[in-house]
Amino acid sequence: MEWNTAPANVRSTNGRQALFWKRFKKQKLLHLFVGLGIVFLLIFSYSPMFGILMAFKDYSISTGIQGIFTSEWVGLDHFKEFVNDYQFGTIVRNTLMLSFLKVLFTFPAPILLAILLNEAKNLRFKRFVQTVSYLPHFISWVVVVGISFSFFSVDIGVVNKALMGLGIIDKPLAILTSPNYFWGLSVGSAVWKEMGWWTIIFLAAIAGINPSLYEAAEMDGAGRLARIRHITFPGMKGTIVVVLILTIGSILGGGLVGSNFEQAFLFGNTINNPTSEIVQTYAFKVGLKDGRFSYAAAIDLIQSVISVILIFSSNFIAKRASGSSLF
């Protein structure tokens, strides 16, 4: 491989060898550094994958890491147990519905915002709105929940006060502690947190559109809506497809709007549990709290497998449909 790329004018064997050694010495250092990085990934990202084995075994934490390999095979017992779990239906429904609703609302929102921002002619105002819009992206879910505690509180929350003041409701809504509002709260806070952030990417796509297209359209008498429909939107299509693949691929983990786990775990409580318990929070509870590692790993694995299938199929469909794909 190495000498193929060597300059063709090096003819003598001596020169070639010298060059090879020089290259090798240079590469040795390269491989050493890249190798270090790879070792890190092997330890922290790849080695846990062996742990997936325990989903098919009867693993006990007291046997340590070797136990993953030595413990007894039980086949699909843990999976069967989960399917027969009395909470199975609820958990699967919550996971699917939350993921679906989040994509439904958080995916179009930044596209819409980008198109609107592009229509704003006042540059200073536009810049201000943009700067403000991605602030929530940098705030942790813990803080979002902390703010929500005060914001949506039944006794003192400003949201309930405002709604009552406007006469929309007559008694305060238990937004944080009612199964009826959890999905709305979850989707709403996700849109609030990440909408501005993803707008950056779509605005970048719009910035790449040739301005002469707009001028030509204007001369032909196209109004704003026509320009949005026939120029802005088609110009964003490639980016929209890529972001959509990414979103669908990670849909069960929370899509592009952060961690479903943290959100459901932090907003979740015993009262809203019927709508807030998802696969990951359940796996965390039975695994790390109850110590049923094999069972939890099996539950988690179901979600991972579905995610991988989703990544590949959305990538495949996008490739066929529009020519853009990730890999």
Next chain:
Amino acid sequence: MTFGTTDKTISVLTYTLFALFALMCVYPFYYIIINTISANDISARGEIIFYPRHIHFQNYLDVFKIPGLWNATLISLERTLLGTLLTVGASAFLGFMFTQEDMWGRRFWYRFTILTMFFNAGIIPWYLTMRTLHLTNNFLAYVLPAIVAPFFIILVKTFVESTPKELQQAASIDGAGLLTLFFRIILPISKPILATVAIFAAVDQWNSFQDTLLLVTDSKLFSLQFILYNYMNQASSLSTMVNLQNAGSTAMASLATKQTTTSIRMTVTIIVVAPILLVYPIFQRFFVKGIMIGAVKG
């Protein structure tokens, strides 16, 4: 004519929407801040909505009387500083290495790195790995797993590839080795992207919650995010505790400065989010460029 009216309607609509949207993004933070500096008895009745009343800063002094808060602040600062330094260093280094076209097996190792962005084993196997490595109840658990970060490597690699190749070639001809090339040429020209990576890494470290939840039971290692999570549920008992402490030192805490469940919750929230709010205006110009580079290559 019809076009004209649609245009106007769109303008009015967009500006109203923008104003509302901007308000939605900022107001929650403003609301919490004005409540923490207003008289606590008014705040606890939910009457502070537009502007602060009877301004005082006693809450910010009082919350640090809660045991553990000061220690958690230090832990969060330490992990942010150390973690950011290591992650930025490794990302710069590996991002640059992956641009070396004549490297043997480059494509394979690069894919090997990127793949970890899409696939992971799940929390249970991950927990067991960390446990085996003795990284439970260990400060290193906060910084080590984050060092090699595929997304940041992509950012640096894409950036370095966009710089003129002649720079590196010229230096190589002058006899610069890999390390000289990196430190003398690549590092100085990559400053903008490294600033972006540093911001992302620092925010990730500061905001990280899940690792403490999964790996740490020793309260000396609790991060600020985790402490906030604990305090939200214990706020009423904590306020009683702080009030008892204050009763000993001062003659009589007035209603305005007496701690309530609300005041404790809100003040701790602000402490946790303050560093981000403070540096946000300075760093926000860096990351827009960064995410756009990332978006191109995705």
